[in-house]
Amino acid sequence: MATTRDVILAAGREVPAPGFDVRKIREHFPILKQKVYGKPLVYLDNAATSQKPQVVIDALVHFYTQDCANIHRGVYQLSERATQAHEGARLKLQRFLNASDTREIVYVRGATEGINLVAQTYGRQHVGAGDEILITAMEHHANIVPWQILCEEKGAHLRVAPINDRGELILEEFEKLLSDRTRLVSVAHVSNALGTINPVRQIVEMAHARNIPALIDGAQAAPHLKVDVQALGCDFYVLSGHKLFGPTGIGALYGKASLLESMPPYQGGGDMILSVTFEKTIYNHIPNKFEAGTPNIAGAIGWGAALDYLTSVGMENISSYEHALLAYAIEAIGQVPGVRLIGTAREKTGVLSFVVEGIHPHDVGTILDQEGIAVRTGHHCAQPVMARFGVPATVRASLAFYNTKQEINALAAGLERVKAMFA
């Protein structure tokens, strides 16, 4: 019988040797080889979703061709293999985030569901009338709306810490908004629309000094930075598999074991129980207590393969490569006359949000698309951020470690083309 370790090795067998060569990296991503409108695809919408390396695609194919069965209850070999691979991925995630225990990793559909889970369990348990939840002005809708729903239900208030003109959190204002009614702090590790890296360790310390737990939304951070939840000290951390080079429909909530144990279940159903009678149901232990129903087994396994791949490349290598690429991109795009960058934080990841003077982002996006360049245009599910900077929308080019300087040059040339068209 295959062990978890065998599955891990099988999924990771094409993982490259350490060291960073972007040309080699690109060969691991089959989608990047294609042409769009006869031009090489330049994929710059990584903050929306990332592309998948072959090892992830292989892991999915392997699961569905060799190991497909439901998990946890089967006494037969297939179910055992599926269970081991599914739980093996949880172990990889625990290590990737440096959580202290696999019980602290709850599978969810994505960061959005992770936040909703906390809002509907911890939130409903601890937030009452007149209480407050503190977020920041750079949050995306997934870290706004779940709290609004909770506040509406409980008669609580959502407080929003302001950001400055560079798109950085004003930490003093944030601290002032922590009150004796604050029940939870929920902050993006990295802003999806601006790329700003928040000082989450300081934020967590400020909250903890007042005995307030902190949730960190890591959807945009985990693909770019080494995340260590113990070093950050946060109580909850959420992330999405599909932004982390894994499949869609899988994500994780990290929660400190003591907190998860004290929280009520999220959804009811199979797998989240130990015993059920019509009179009384005993809930399962964490993390299964929060995982009702058949989970996204293939998604978790595919994500595990992505984590192996990232580990083999090295998150530090990825960060330093992207940092250099971002610096190059800021200079290249900034040199195009009429381009204004939105979000110029001193600490940021590879997100270039910008407007082109006199030309609507939607038009920019359509013309760039004809050059094979995929960027996002619109409000990026962060309408309050757009309002803060007085623009209805931006063009957003977001980088991953498989992007190249040549692609940045193509973007700059594409922007010149846009301007020529509207001249």
Place this chain on the structure above:
Amino acid sequence: MSELTNLYQEVILDHCKRPRNFRVLESADHCADGYNPLCGDKVTLYVHLVDDRIADISFQGCGCAISTASASILTETLKGKTRAEAEALFQAFHNLVTGRPVESAQTPALGKLAVFSGVSQFPVRVKCASLAWHTLRSALEDKQTVASTE
């Protein structure tokens, strides 16, 4: 680049840069707001009806080149038209931008609106082109809700 130049025809770029009838219409007796949540485009249409005929029409708002030019050319085209003629033009225009056949009887009436034929090659931009028209319909029907392309 041919599809692109077909989308961004000179007439469209001209109306984007210098939108016609771009003002609040003081005499308006019908008015509606339109909003495209996808890209944040906003438009307000003002209509002054006299005996069921559009005596004057104007718009305000912000949006992409396609939506701005569409609103601008809409106001030019519909001035002097009856409500029924406006509705028939909307149908013909909608067929045009969604790539459906436009009845030959309608083709001459489309006039300058024909420059939007390139939109049909860009399905995600159909809503940009049709926002002003949906908003016009709301205005003429005196709907109180914000018109949407959704």
